[in-house]
Amino acid sequence: MCQSCKQLHIYNNFRSTLQYSHEISKIRALVKLGDMSVEYATMPLEQVSGEIRGYYRHELRCCLCGQRFAVWIDTSDGSGGLCLLDQQ
Numbered sequence: 001m002c003q004s005c006k007q008l009h010i011y012n013n014f015r016s017t018l019q020y021s022h023e024i025s026k027i028r029a030l031v032k033l034g035d036m037s038v039e040y041a042t043m044p045l046e047q048v049s050g051e052i053r054g055y056y057r058h059e060l061r062c063c064l065c066g067q068r069f070a071v072w073i074d075t076s077d078g079s080g081g082l083c084l085l086d087q088q
Ligand SMILES: [Zn+2]
Pocket: 001, 002, 003, 004, 005, 006, 062, 063, 064, 065, 066, 067
């Protein structure tokens, strides 16, 4: 992780949808800056707003250091997290 992507917090499990939303807003800002790119998404980042309900997953790559991340939430069973993915 580099100066840019270390702004993201690793979570084994989000305690609330607010924590999830907070990470998504940081990711959105990094993508806007061009520091991070979206590799997989169940829906566009911009559409993740308001009430969080259902299953959302995004896979991202830091454009500066190449680290890959996954962030997801599933409100049906309360699971979710932000983790590092192996580099490919
Ligand atoms: Zn990075």
